Amino acid sequence: MSEATPAKSVLIIGAGIAGLCAGVYAAMNGYRTTILEMHTQAGGLCTSWRRRGYTIDGCIHWLVGSGPANPMHRWWQEVGLTQNRRFVDHEIYQIFQDRQGRTLTLYTDPDRLEKHLLELAPQDAAVIREFIGGLRFAVAFKPPMGDRSGLSGLLDGARFMLFLLPRMRTFQKWMKTDMRSLAERFSDPLIRRALKEMWFDDFSAFFMLMTFGWLQRKEAGYPIGGSLPMIHAVEERFRSLGGELRFGARVEKILVENNRAVGARLADGSELRADFVISAADGHATIYDMLEGRFVDEKVEEPYKSWKPFPPLVFIGMGVNRTFNDLPGTVTGLSFDLAEPVSIGGKTLTALPVHIYNFDPTLAPAGKTMLTVAIDGDYDYWKRLSEDRAAYEGEKSAIGETLVGCLEQRWPGISRQVEVVDVSTPLTFERYTGNWKGSFEGWLMTAENGMTPMKKTLPGLSNFYMVGQWVQPGGGLPAGVQSAREVLSALCKAxxxxxxxxx
Ligand SMILES: Cc1cc2nc3c(=O)[nH]c(=O)nc-3n(C[C@H](O)[C@H](O)[C@H](O)COP(=O)(O)OP(=O)(O)OC[C@H]3O[C@@H](n4cnc5c(N)ncnc54)[C@H](O)[C@@H]3O)c2cc1C
Known part of the structure; x- marks a missing residue:
């Protein structure tokens, strides 16, 4: 009688969304799976934290695949994330107000937005119609999606090309348009400001349009409860499939024998062996520190030399003892002109974008509201400042005071209602998640890299894979589940x- 062969083992570095999803798929396919996480909890960037009764959510605005019409929905169900979760589908992306009392509301519905923009800026009618045409194109843009590996990957690729071919011209036009040049085509200063402020200058307009498409089709809702409950659900799914999750386990080196990944060495010196190693941690640290830059070629190095990562953030959470029932719920909040420019972490702000969680009562005690402000940060500025601890802490407090002063301009009396101010810097993000220069989402999606599939392996190294936001331009939670599925499908095939x- 032959004895059953013991299951092979998979070691995963990092318990962000990508590591957890990879863990779920590995365990689902019968591998003995261990996730090593340096922090004391799972989630990585997809997280939230409690301050005096308030929950400051550090991530989720919209989850692509929240609605069943999106192909990703099934993947989120597989990893146990969407079940028993209520999603809110907002009809407004963001609201912009200027000092002249004008308001621009970015509706996700193209018809409603077109009417509103034409009323606001009739002189821009031609470009408004072109922009709305792009939006309608995006709402109808529903490409087939698959695992992207093996034979089914080839078929998926072929299906995608068949879908794309008749749409190629419009697709390329918007793909090659960046947010800066789109904004500059409008003469109306409020529309220009909105398009410049809502995303990043180099970001491809196509992805902004796609986001509006998902929102409008109710496929990218906000989960009530925010980020951490979603992580806990995937963590539970992983454990229920027999996976092991170790916290406080910082990986320093990936062990390699004969050009094959065989395990990991932790900061405490202990070593764990496995048949396969998957890094779901920061890409730069994986390639250049854990593997000492031994498995690179031009293609692997190119992004780290010439692509732009999403910037790091100065992120402020504020708990206020008041409601905002007069304002509609929005995807990213309200941005208002400031009376005078203010300086935040070395950057000058002329307007303040505030995300108002008036649609999620779970984040604040009754009658109170959670607000967050996310501002592009300058990593080097904060790194320099951190050499003087007192100066670093002083700057954080000053930012809190400045912001409360700014809020007072829009909501007189609010400064007396502010109960919590919590400031995170690019170094906070780096410390808690290990992400390169504190980036909050990996590679910025641009005209150059938007359609570039990135390899999830490294040249010359077998039994090793990478998942997460550093191997899929655009990052975000979808990159986690999609790359995890792709990698486990490839690993099983191998x-x-x-x-x-x-x-
Ligand atoms: C303010 C904000 C808003 C966002 N909004 C959205 C949104 O609306 N929708 C969306 O989809 N995405 C959003 N994102 C982006 C999203 O949060 C990230 O892209 C995603 O969570 C990245 O997941 P990941 O698993 O690839 O990486 P990470 O979350 O960075 O996970 C990496 C994990 O590896 C661990 N790790 C690192 N080094 C080691 C080591 N040496 N040893 C052991 N463990 C290690 C880290 O502690 C971490 O847990 C937002 C992010 C932020 C900050």
Missing amino acids: DGKPFKTFI
Whole structure:
């Protein structure tokens, strides 16, 4: 009688969304799976934290695949994230107000937005109609999606190309348009400001349009409860499949023998061996520190030399003892002109974008509201400042005071209602998640890299894979589940097993 062969093992570095999803798919496919996480909890960038009764959410605005019409919905069900979760589908992306009392409301519905923009800036009618045309194109843009690996990957690729071919011209036009040049085509200063402020100058307009498409189709809602409950659900799914999750386990080196990944060495000196290693941690640290830059070629190095990462953030959470029932719920909040420019972490702000969580009562005690402000940060500025601890802490307090002063301009009396101010800097993000220069989402999606599939392996190193925001331009939570699915499908194939998933 032959004895059953013991299951092979998979070691995953990092318990952000990508590591957890990879863990779920590995365990689902019968691998003995261990996730090593340096922090004391899972989530990485997808997290929230409590301050005096308030929950400051540090991530989720919209989850692509929240609605069943989106192909990703099934993947989120597989990892146990969407079940028993209520999503809110906002009809407004963001509101912009200027000092002349004008308001621009970015509706996700193209018809409503067109009417509103034409009333606001009739002189821009031609470019408004072109922009709305792009939006309608995006609402109808529903490409097939698949695992992107093996034979089914080739078929998926072929299906995608068949879908794209008749749409190629419009697709390329918007793909090659960046947010800066789109904004500059409008003469109305409020529309220009909105388009410049809502995303990043180099960001491809196509992805902004796609986001509006998902929102409008109700496929990218906000989960009530915010980020951490979603992480806990995937963590639970992983454990229920028999996976092991270790906290306080910082990986320093990936162990390699004969050009094959065989395990990891932790900061405490202990070593763990496995048949396969998957890094779901920061890309730069994985390639250049954990593997000492031994497995690179031009293609692997190119992004780290010439692509732009999403910037790091100065992120402020504020708990206020009041409601905002007069304002509609929005995807990213309200931005208002300031009376005078203010300086935040070395950057000058002329307007303040405030995310008002008036649609999620779970984040604040009754009658109170959570607000957050996210401002592009300058990593080097904060790094220099941190050499003088007192100066660093002083700057953080000053930012809190400045922001409360700014809020007072829009909501007189609010400064007496502010109960919590919590400031995170690019170094906070770096410390808690290990992300390169504190980036909050990996590679910025631009005309150059937007359609570039990145390899999830490294040249010359077998039994090793990477998942997460550093191997899929645009990052975000979808990059986590999609890359995890792709990698586990490839790993199973390499191991001679069919890749299976179930809900
Ligand atoms: C303010 C903000 C808003 C956002 N809004 C959205 C949104 O609306 N929708 C969306 O989809 N995305 C959003 N994102 C982006 C999203 O949060 C990230 O892209 C995503 O969570 C990245 O997941 P990841 O698993 O790839 O990486 P990470 O979350 O960075 O996970 C990496 C994990 O690896 C661990 N780790 C690192 N080094 C080591 C080591 N040496 N040893 C052991 N463990 C290690 C880290 O502690 C971390 O847990 C937002 C992010 C921010 C900050």
